[in-house]
Amino acid sequence: MVRVGLPKKNPKVLKPAFTIPPKLLQSLVEDPKWDEKGSITQNYNSFGVVNDPNSLTDSLRAPPSVSDDPNDSGSDLEEDDLKSALGKRRRDGKSALPQPLTSIQRLYISRLVEKYGADFQRMMMDIKLNPMQHSVATLEKLCMSYYIYKNKNPLIVGR
Numbered sequence: 001m002v003r004v005g006l007p008k009k010n011p012k013v014l015k016p017a018f019t020i021p022p023k024l025l026q027s028l029v030e031d032p033k034w035d036e037k038g039s040i041t042q043n044y045n046s047f048g049v050v051n052d053p054n055s056l057t058d059s060l061r062a063p064p065s066v067s068d069d070p071n072d073s074g075s076d077l078e079e080d081d082l083k084s085a086l087g088k089r090r091r092d093g094k095s096a097l098p099q100p101l102t103s104i105q106r107l108y109i110s111r112l113v114e115k116y117g118a119d120f121q122r123m124m125m126d127i128k129l130n131p132m133q134h135s136v137a138t139l140e141k142l143c144m145s146y147y148i149y150k151n152k153n154p155l156i157v158g159r
Contacts, residue, residue, distance in 0.1 A: 020047065098145040100152075108132075109146045112139070 034043055041051045083090050101109060112123045112130060120136045134142065
């Protein structure tokens with residue numbers, strides 16, 4: 001009988017609890033040393049680390065990096081795919097195409113489209129054909145994706 005398991009741990013080898021990222025070490029002016037006589041807060045400050053992250057006030061926090069403004073074009077160094085993933089305007093002015101639907105989503109959306117066509121309000125109200133209770137906006141996005149990838153789905157075209 002073969003025994004399979006994790007390798008034994010060597011009790012003589014002690015690994016540090018954490019390692020300081022090299023970029024953080026490079027940003028420090030001098031090489032900090034742990035002061036045995038100093039307090040934890042003083043030692044953390046010498047390393048450039050906050051002792052209690054929950055104690056930060058709103059004035060010290062950085063503003064959020066992703067803006068809610070869809071007209072914000074972001075940096076010119078960002079690729080168009082990254083911009084569309086972040087919700088920013090791409091250089092070519094287009095937005096990313098919606099993702100293809102899964103086979104289960106295609107099944108549900110095809111039944112809703114057959115019965116109601118483009119009436120998203122009635123689709124939303126149908127609890128039998130819309131078991132996930134999608135909103136009108138979500139149903140519009142799902143139907144748009146359904147029509148875009150209708151004849152391009154390899155599972156359906158291959159049949």
